[in-house]
Amino acid sequence: MSFWHFLQTNWPELLLLVRQHVVLVFVAILIAVLIGVPAGILLTRYRRLRGPVLGIANVMQTIPSLALFGFLIPLPFIGGIGTGTALVALVVYSLLPIIRNTVTGILNVDPNVREAAVAMGMTGSQVLRQVELPLAMGVIVTGIRVATVIAVGVTTIAAAVGAGGLGVYIFRGLRQYDNNLLLAGAVSWALLALAADGLLGLVERQFSVDAKHSASASFVHKLAVAAAVILVIGGSVMWLGRSQPASTNRVAIGSKDFTESALLAEIAAQMLEARGVSVERRFELGGNLPHEALVAGTLDLYPEYTGTSFTAILHHAPVTDPRAVYAEVKQEYAEKFKVEVSQPLGFENTFAILVRGDDARRRNLKTISDAAPHTSQWRAGFGQDFMSRADGYPGFSKAYGLKFAEVREMDLSLTYIALSSRQVDLIAGNSTEGRIATLDLFQLADDRHYFPPYEAVYLVREDSLTRVPGLQEVLAKLANAISTDEMRRLNYEIDGKKRDPKEVVREWLKGKGF
Amino acid sequence: MGHNEAQEALVQFHNVTFSLPSATIISDLNLTVERGETLVLLGESGCGKTTTLKLVNRLLTPTSGEVVVEGKATTVWDPIELRRRIGYVIQEGGLFPHFTIARNVALVPALSGWDDARTRERVREMLNLVGLDPNRFAERYPRELSGGQRQRVGVARALAADPPLLLLDEPFGALDPLTRASLQREFADLAARLGKTAILVTHDVREALILARRIGLMHKGQLLLLETPERFRASDHPQARAYLETLNVNGDAA
Numbered sequence: 001m002s003f004w005h006f007l008q009t010n011w012p013e014l015l016l017l018v019r020q021h022v023v024l025v026f027v028a029i030l031i032a033v034l035i036g037v038p039a040g041i042l043l044t045r046y047r048r049l050r051g052p053v054l055g056i057a058n059v060m061q062t063i064p065s066l067a068l069f070g071f072l073i074p075l076p077f078i079g080g081i082g083t084g085t086a087l088v089a090l091v092v093y094s095l096l097p098i099i100r101n102t103v104t105g106i107l108n109v110d111p112n113v114r115e116a117a118v119a120m121g122m123t124g125s126q127v128l129r130q131v132e133l134p135l136a137m138g139v140i141v142t143g144i145r146v147a148t149v150i151a152v153g154v155t156t157i158a159a160a161v162g163a164g165g166l167g168v169y170i171f172r173g174l175r176q177y178d179n180n181l182l183l184a185g186a187v188s189w190a191l192l193a194l195a196a197d198g199l200l201g202l203v204e205r206q207f208s209v210d211a212k213h214s215a216s217a218s219f220v221h222k223l224a225v226a227a228a229v230i231l232v233i234g235g236s237v238m239w240l241g242r243s244q245p246a247s248t249n250r251v252a253i254g255s256k257d258f259t260e261s262a263l264l265a266e267i268a269a270q271m272l273e274a275r276g277v278s279v280e281r282r283f284e285l286g287g288n289l290p291h292e293a294l295v296a297g298t299l300d301l302y303p304e305y306t307g308t309s310f311t312a313i314l315h316h317a318p319v320t321d322p323r324a325v326y327a328e329v330k331q332e333y334a335e336k337f338k339v340e341v342s343q344p345l346g347f348e349n350t351f352a353i354l355v356r357g358d359d360a361r362r363r364n365l366k367t368i369s370d371a372a373p374h375t376s377q378w379r380a381g382f383g384q385d386f387m388s389r390a391d392g393y394p395g396f397s398k399a400y401g402l403k404f405a406e407v408r409e410m411d412l413s414l415t416y417i418a419l420s421s422r423q424v425d426l427i428a429g430n431s432t433e434g435r436i437a438t439l440d441l442f443q444l445a446d447d448r449h450y451f452p453p454y455e456a457v458y459l460v461r462e463d464s465l466t467r468v469p470g471l472q473e474v475l476a477k478l479a480n481a482i483s484t485d486e487m488r489r490l491n492y493e494i495d496g497k498k499r500d501p502k503e504v505v506r507e508w509l510k511g512k513g514f
Numbered sequence: 515m516g517h518n519e520a521q522e523a524l525v526q527f528h529n530v531t532f533s534l535p536s537a538t539i540i541s542d543l544n545l546t547v548e549r550g551e552t553l554v555l556l557g558e559s560g561c562g563k564t565t566t567l568k569l570v571n572r573l574l575t576p577t578s579g580e581v582v583v584e585g586k587a588t589t590v591w592d593p594i595e596l597r598r599r600i601g602y603v604i605q606e607g608g609l610f611p612h613f614t615i616a617r618n619v620a621l622v623p624a625l626s627g628w629d630d631a632r633t634r635e636r637v638r639e640m641l642n643l644v645g646l647d648p649n650r651f652a653e654r655y656p657r658e659l660s661g662g663q664r665q666r667v668g669v670a671r672a673l674a675a676d677p678p679l680l681l682l683d684e685p686f687g688a689l690d691p692l693t694r695a696s697l698q699r700e701f702a703d704l705a706a707r708l709g710k711t712a713i714l715v716t717h718d719v720r721e722a723l724i725l726a727r728r729i730g731l732m733h734k735g736q737l738l739l740l741e742t743p744e745r746f747r748a749s750d751h752p753q754a755r756a757y758l759e760t761l762n763v764n765g766d767a768a
Contacts, residue, residue: 116608119571119681120621120671121598134612 006180018188020164024083025151025196028090032147036095037140040102041128050103057096065089065157066286072161082282082298086155086163093154094147101143105136137207145200152193156185160257160286162293166192171257171284174413178498249276251468254290254302255283258412259494259501260349260432260487264303266505268458268474271514275470288312291459295337300464301471305349306341307454309333311391318391322348322453333459340465342458343479347487350454351386351396352431352443356419360442367447368400371426380404381424383412391452392428399450416441432484434492456482477514523582524549524679524711525570530579532565539565540735542579549678552705552712554722556757557732563715566732567681570713571600583679598622601672601680605687607664609656615641615667616652622675640670645700662693669701673708680705680712686721698724719757723747731757 007014043050063071072085109132117131133140159167169185172178203226251272255265262283269279282299291313293299309329310316314336319325330341353368365371386392387409396402408424415427420439429436436443458475465471482490493504525547532540540562547553555563568574569581572588580587588596602608609618616637617624623633638648644666656664665685672680685701686694702725705712716722722729722743729746731739731754739751746754 110608110611112604112606112608113610115573116602116604117610119573119597119600119602119604121594121596121625123594126625131610135610 003180003183006184010184014169014184014188017164017166017168017185018192021152021155021166021189021192024086024090024155024158024163024165025148025192028087028151028155029094029144029148031087032091032094032098033144035091036098036143036147037102039095040099040140041106043099043103044106044132054096054100054103057099060092061096063092065093065154066160068092069157069161069289070287082161083163085161086158086165090151090154090158094151097143097146097150098140099143101139101146102136105139105143106132108139109135134207138204141200141204141207145197145204148196148200149193152189152196156189159284161289162254162282162285168284174411180498249469250278250280251300251464251471252280252282252298254285254293254299256290256302256304257284257286258430260430260491261303263490263494263501263505264345264456264458266501267478267509268301268303270502270505270509271474271477272468272470275474277468277470294339294459294461297461299461300468301458301460303345303456304459305454305456306344307350307391307452309341309459310452312389315390318395318450318452320449320452322455325453326455326457334462338462340460340462342460342475344455344457345478346480346482347432347456347484348454349430349432349456349487350446350451351392351428352433352436353446354416354419354427354429354436354441354443355425356422357440357442359425360444365442365444367445368450369447371444372400372402375402375404375426377405378425379406379408379423381408381410381415381418381427383415383428384409385412386428391450396428396450399448432487432491434488434490434495436488438492438496456487481512522548524584525713526582527566527569528580528582530569530576530581532562532569532574533577538735540569540576543735543737545730545737545740547711547713549711550709551727552702552714552725553728553730554726555713555715555730555732556717556719556722558717561732562735563732564683567683567713567715570679570681571597571602598626598675599677599679601675601677603665603668603672603680603682603685605684606661607656607668607671609664609667609671611656614653614655615646615659616648618656618667619670619674621671622677626675636674637670640674641667643673643704644670646670661689662697665689665697669704673710678711680710682712682714684716685714687716687718694721701725719760 039053043053068089069085072088113131113135114127117127122130155163155165156167156170158165159171166185166189169181170189173181173183173185206226253265253269253272255261265281265283269281273279282293285293285302290299290302290304294302306322306325306329307318310325311318314329314332316328319328326341326344333339333341353371355365355371359365363370363374365374382393387407393407397404404426408418410418412429415424416429416433416435416439418424419427419441429441431443435441458478460471460475490504490508493499494501523546525545527543527545530540530543531538543566545566555566557563565574569576569588570583572591572593575589580589582588583591583596583600609615610621613621616634619637619640620633623636628636637652641648641651646663646666651659651663651667656667659667665688668685672682686697689697698721704710705725714725723746726743728740728742730737731746731751733753738753739746739749741749747758749755
């Protein structure tokens with residue numbers, strides 16, 4: 001599909017994402033200005049507070065954004081998933097440049113001018129409003145401009161907590177290796193950043209004392225014009241982006257940030273919608289966010305794998321018996337989280353140790369043990385998830401006694417391409433990945449039965465099961481309904497053929513007679 | 515010169531000491547400024563002359579002793595009211611760069627709530643008084659003016675609300691010698707014509723001799739000498755002689 005064609009068919013969604021992005025940035029900057037400018041003014045009055053407050057703002061800005069979202073999820077009121085959390089994080093990131101520039105701007109006012117103002121008999125607030133703020137305004141607007149451009153960037157990450165925005169396209173594009181999605185997301189993002197920068201640059205020039213005053217509008221006049229422009233833009237964007245009224249018969253479905261998880265979530269979503277339930281889709285959440293959100297009650301259900309729950313959430317050492325793992329997870333989730341584990345869906349998505357098909361044939365490799373003698377000359381590429389978890393790289397390499405020439409940590413979805421284009425020689429992919437067949441990759445058998453079972457299930461809050469009509473019925477129908485081959489094919493429809501997941505799911509449900 | 519203090523003294527320093535934690539800037543200063551006179555405080559950098567000035571309009575308050583302005587101690591005055599009755603001129607004028615010349619001059623009238631027509635008229639009058647054509651300069655910004663022009667605007671701003679007292683801190687220090695000389699002459703005329711009381715701080719003995727009715731020589735926070743220019747020239751105080759000798763070095767016959 002050409003990029004142009006992609007834009008023609010997807011522009012309504014793209015516009016929606018742009019709108020979400022702009023609203024997030026606008027509201028966050030508005031809040032950050034309302035907090036940051038008064039805070040900055042205060043810091044110029046109380047010198048002793050300056051170091052600590054700027055220090056804290058500085059540290060907050062160095063927290064990686066994904067980590068910050070992670071901290072925020074479990075918090076009451078400001079946490080959870082969605083727009084609220086994203087706003088809190090964006091405000092945190094925007095504060096530093098705004099506070100710092102307010103302080104700098106005011107302190108940089110010529111001391112002679114300030115002294116003259118006081119000596120002429122201006123009161124403290126007159127000095128602030130008529131002298132310090134107008135003279136500092138150029139620097140303050142520069143701070144707001146920097147904060148805005150940063151916020152436009154950080155908002156991209158907000159997609160990971162389900163707040164929408166252009167990050168949705170960028171994450172999805174990376175995952176599906178879809179250049180159209182990436183391009184649409186990144187280009188719109190860049191245009192947005194440039195537009196914000198340019199617009200605020202104009203405002204900044206308005207306030208600069210050194211600018212030519214051809215039409216010498218008063219400070220208040222300029223402020224009013226700037227505020228009006230910002231309010232009109234922001235207001236119209238927000239009016240356009242106003243949300244639909246909440247339905248009483250509503251369910252929030254989450255998914256992790258990869259195609260299969262989103263697909264399984266979409267299946268449940270469409271089946272529930274067919275039964276008259278209104279579904280809120282909170283797909284493509286990063287890391288442990290879906291789990292945190294489920295426990296916190298912002299999600300009703302999301303698809304998970306038993307092995308992940310067993311090791312990553314419950315922190316057990318890997319076990320190889322699928323029945324034992326399933327039984328243990330079901331019992332502990334009920335006790336600890338009041339969460340029900342559905343019947344297995346019928347397939348496993350375990351780690352698949354993959355090499356290139358031609359390598360496997362040439363060296364006659366069938367199992368991981370066959371490959372062990374060669375790995376000292378190989379480069380390996382692993383996703384962040386595999387690198388960090390107990391049953392991932394550390395245990396795996398030990399179990400088989402593997403030593404690699406080089407181990408690269410990269411985005412999981414990029415490893416397949418990296419392998420087929422000979423950037424790396426061995427990767428740990430997903431067994432249901434559609435591209436295994438299309439890129440001619442070969443899955444080495446886990447002959448020492450190292451990897452624990454990863455049966456796909458839905459995790460559902462117990463209270464949701466009683467609250468949402470038809471939910472029990474849907475879960476019963478999906479028990480053992482999807483085979484590994486079927487899952488690979490569905491994944492390939494989306495990742496390989498770049499088809500719309502909703503359409504793929506609709507088709508599959510029809511074929512199944514659900 | 516005999517004087518009736520209640521009638522004639524506009525500013526009085528009574529045993530004023532001003533200290534910072536690290537040093538004493540002014541020690542036990544006694545000084546009376548009479549209505550209508552121009553008193554010049556002469557001294558080198560750090561002698562406490564600028565501090566003395568700031569004690570008058572309560573930018574600073576004495577550590578001990580009191581400064582009395584128009585019969586009332588500065589600590590008793592409402593500082594805002596006090597400062598609006600005192601014109602203040604500093605080096606480079608201290609003009610607001612984001613205000614037009616007209617708005618700069620109109621500052622104290624505007625703060626005091628004068629109506630627009632009266633303020634506009636006053637601005638024109640003041641600009642004319644300091645030799646700037648209102649039609650040419652009113653709507654310009656300070657950076658579009660030369661140093662001398664800015665200094666004139668500074669004087670106009672200080673005079674705008676017709677304060678009884680002017681404080682001038684090295685007002686002509688940053689100007690080239692020719693501009694300085696002509697501004698000094700004009701200021702002397704102006705002060706005499708308007709009958710203003712002025713306290714002017716400088717390190718330039720020539721300026722002191724031109725402008726002062728009395729010269730106060732300051733050194734290390736103390737007032738060494740308070741004399742008319744004639745008696746200052748004749749003084750045999752070593753500090754005064756040192757200043758006067760700089761005139762001779764410059765080839766000035768004094």
